[in-house]
Amino acid sequence: MRIPVLFEDNHLLAVVKPPGIPSQEDETGDPDMLTLLKADLKERHGKPGNVFLGLVHRLDRPVGGAMIFAKTSKAASRLSEAVRSQSFGKTYMCVVQGAPAASAGLLRHYLWKDQKRNQVTVFNKPQPEAKEAILEYKVAASDERFSLIAVKLHTGRSHQIRAQLAYIGCPLVGDLKYGAAKQPGIANIALWSTSVTVPHPVSKDEVTFSSLPDAGVPWSWWEDGQLTYAAKLYI
Known part of the structure; x- marks a missing residue:
């Protein structure tokens, strides 16, 4: 499988992750982004032996x-530090059922993840072992049943x-x-990583890599x- 490449230099690799592929190897044994990209780099650049590629952040399957991704260990270390220092920006768009009560806002909750069920419980107030979660959202478009929403993450919780x-009554379609209610023709959840902004690990210049959703439902509803408007609301 060829993964679309947005940008590549000696330090960074920015790509478009297709829905349905795990970010890294999991218990299913299905092809994952790290394995596929390492194989692609090895083939395209004719590299002998193992290829280094560092996982900097994850997207749900x-x-x-x-x-x-980081192409060197030094880049991996510096990008990981950007994640820890919250200088790593991530924006998304999603399609949800209904519409939030306010057309824009900031959500602050506390999330506890049940590892066995791979599911998160949301609380309004701090709870033991629950982690603070903050995001901003803006409604880009809405009809009687669904809304297209832009999201900017302030924390990166599972x-x-x-x-x-x-939790606010607007589950993602799919x-x-x-x-969420079952919808015909929906194979994955309606969530797309529209941009990643990071300080380049060598030049230190801020760089942004962007992507719009593939064709098909529910993105074709808009x-x-x-879609372009939603993708640019937080860039």
Whole structure:
């Protein structure tokens, strides 16, 4: 499988992750992003032996969109530090059932993940072992049944967008785990990584890599201009 490349130099690799592929090897043994990209780099650059590629951040298996990897150990270390220092920016778009009460806002909750069930519980107040989760959202378009929403993450918790939006009554289309109704033709949850912004590990210049969703439902419910508008709301 060829993964679309957004940018590549000696230090960074930015790609478009297709929905349905795990970020790294898991118990299913299915092809994963790290393995596929290492094989692609080895083939394209004719490299002998093992190819280094560092996983900097993850996207849930059903999620597609912009994703970056480190091509050297030094780049991996510096990008990981950017994640820890919150200088690593991530924006998303999603399609949800219904519409939030406010057309824009900031959500602050506390999330506890059940590792066995791979599911997050949301709390309004701090709880033992629950982690603070913060995101901003803006409604880009809405009809009587669904809304197209842009999201900017302030924290990177597991299932954060899925769980927080479901908690306010707007589960992501296709996300049965968090209460969405079944929709015909929906193979993955309606969540897309629209941009990743990081300080380049060598030049230190801020770089942004962007991606729009693939064709197909539910993205085809919206006009191209609406999708582009949603993708740029937080860039």
